[in-house]
Amino acid sequence: MSYIEVKQYSKTIKGNIILDHINLQLAKGKIYGFVGKNGSGKTMLFRAICGLIKPNEGSISVDGKLLHKDISFPESLGATIEAPGFWDELTGYENLELLSKIKGLIGKKEINRALERVGLKQDDLRIYRKYSLGMKQRLAIAQAIMESPDLLILDEPTNGLDAEGVDQIRQVLLEENQRGATILIASHNKEDISILADKIYRVIDGKLTEEAKKA
Numbered sequence: 001m002s003y004i005e006v007k008q009y010s011k012t013i014k015g016n017i018i019l020d021h022i023n024l025q026l027a028k029g030k031i032y033g034f035v036g037k038n039g040s041g042k043t044m045l046f047r048a049i050c051g052l053i054k055p056n057e058g059s060i061s062v063d064g065k066l067l068h069k070d071i072s073f074p075e076s077l078g079a080t081i082e083a084p085g086f087w088d089e090l091t092g093y094e095n096l097e098l099l100s101k102i103k104g105l106i107g108k109k110e111i112n113r114a115l116e117r118v119g120l121k122q123d124d125l126r127i128y129r130k131y132s133l134g135m136k137q138r139l140a141i142a143q144a145i146m147e148s149p150d151l152l153i154l155d156e157p158t159n160g161l162d163a164e165g166v167d168q169i170r171q172v173l174l175e176e177n178q179r180g181a182t183i184l185i186a187s188h189n190k191e192d193i194s195i196l197a198d199k200i201y202r203v204i205d206g207k208l209t210e211e212a213k214k215a
Contacts, residue, residue, distance in 0.1 A: 001023040017205075029177070030198045036204060089128070115139075
């Protein structure tokens with residue numbers, strides 16, 4: 001049985017076909033790369049798998065459970081899609097601490113470890129509003145990984161990072177995959193996809209095709 005199964009999934013918004021009869025079967029413990037132009041449907045597909053939108057037709061199941069029927073969202077999910085909703089007047093640690101209380105799965109140790117892994121300092125007293133674009137991106141990755149989820153869905157995970165930051169985040173994602181996480185990545189950075197992905201899919205006008213991975 002596939003870990004994630006998308007069956008004939010279609011989404012139309014204001015008469016525009018956003019996702020067009022998508023069929024997709026993803027195994028557990030792999031890294032999948034998704035490529036395509038802006039507006040091709042990559043982000044909407046990620047939103048669909050996260051349970052953030054409902055289909056006009058078709059279905060998605062995660063770990064054998066049907067979205068919007070058995071579960072509202074994947075049960076063990078870390079995600080960065082579009083602009084993350086952090087609180088401007090809180091520090092990075094305070095933001096993660098507040099978010100961690102939603103599920104109550106982790107404590108100070110795990111939050112500090114997540115910050116450290118993405119290159120942020122736990123005792124940095126700067127508030128989020130004063131973060132650089134790269135720091136904001138690092139914090140977004142930290143919140144995605146801090147609870148060690150089974151599924152990571154990351155839209156442009158290296159956006160805004162310098163070369164050192166890109167290498168650091170790639171290493172974190174490889175470590176998460178080695179831990180057993182299934183990872184879905186959309187990126188305009190071709191190296192992200194070629195280095196990280198076990199399999200690559202291209203999204204064009206809401207349709208999905210599998211690409212051969214170059215050696």
